[in-house]
Amino acid sequence: MDTAIVAGGCFWCTEAVFRDVVGVSEVESGYIGGNVPDPTYKQVCAGSTGHAEAIRVTYDPEVLSYGDLLDVFLGTHDPTQLNRQGNDVGTQYRSAIFPLDDAQRAEAEAAIGRWNGEHPGETAVTTIEGPAPWYPAEDYHQEYWDGEGQRNPYCLAVIPPKLMKLRKSFQNKVKA
Numbered sequence: 235m236d237t238a239i240v241a242g243g244c245f246w247c248t249e250a251v252f253r254d255v256v257g258v259s260e261v262e263s264g265y266i267g268g269n270v271p272d273p274t275y276k277q278v279c280a281g282s283t284g285h286a287e288a289i290r291v292t293y294d295p296e297v298l299s300y301g302d303l304l305d306v307f308l309g310t311h312d313p314t315q316l317n318r319q320g321n322d323v324g325t326q327y328r329s330a331i332f333p334l335d336d337a338q339r340a341e342a343e344a345a346i347g348r349w350n351g352e353h354p355g356e357t358a359v360t361t362i363e364g365p366a367p368w369y370p371a372e373d374y375h376q377e378y379w380d381g382e383g384q385r386n387p388y389c390l391a392v393i394p395p396k397l398m399k400l401r402k403s404f405q406n407k408v409k410a
Contacts, residue, residue: 241286243319257298304345
């Protein structure tokens with residue numbers, strides 16, 4: 235099993251997408267890329283810690299390559315929005331990839347290049363950051379869409395379109 239860390243806005247939304255991707259065995263919401271040890275959700279939401287809301291994905295590289303994982307990531311959020319996703323505004327909602335080694339860094343650069351090449355006139359502002367410490371989010375954020383999220387008006391407005399995009403654009407990457 236391998237690990238990938240990405241930030242694509244609200245971690246509830248990004249987590250919901252990757253729970254439906256083939257080869258993914260675990261998705262953990264958390265914080266990365268900031269300057270405060272063990273930040274809380276309240277601190278990160280205030281935008282003063284420098285952390286991004288992110289997910290740490292455990293996946294089987296025999297089923298899902300890192301490059302394919304990044305293509306799904308870039309294809310299911312808007313990588314052209316600087317420090318925001320929709321109504322979520324601030325550096326904590328930035329689009330970022332946190333490679334864990336030089337091979338992942340090279341693949342991250344290639345994935346952004348592929349996305350830019352497939353979207354003439356648009357440019358991904360997704361940053362490649364790290365290495366940086368990972369801090370798991372509080373327990374109530376984990377598997378949020380599967381529980382509280384399906385009663386949360388924000389999630390009901392934002393997550394289903396992302397899941398539809400996953401199913402439409404990455405049909406062969408969706409769990410049965």
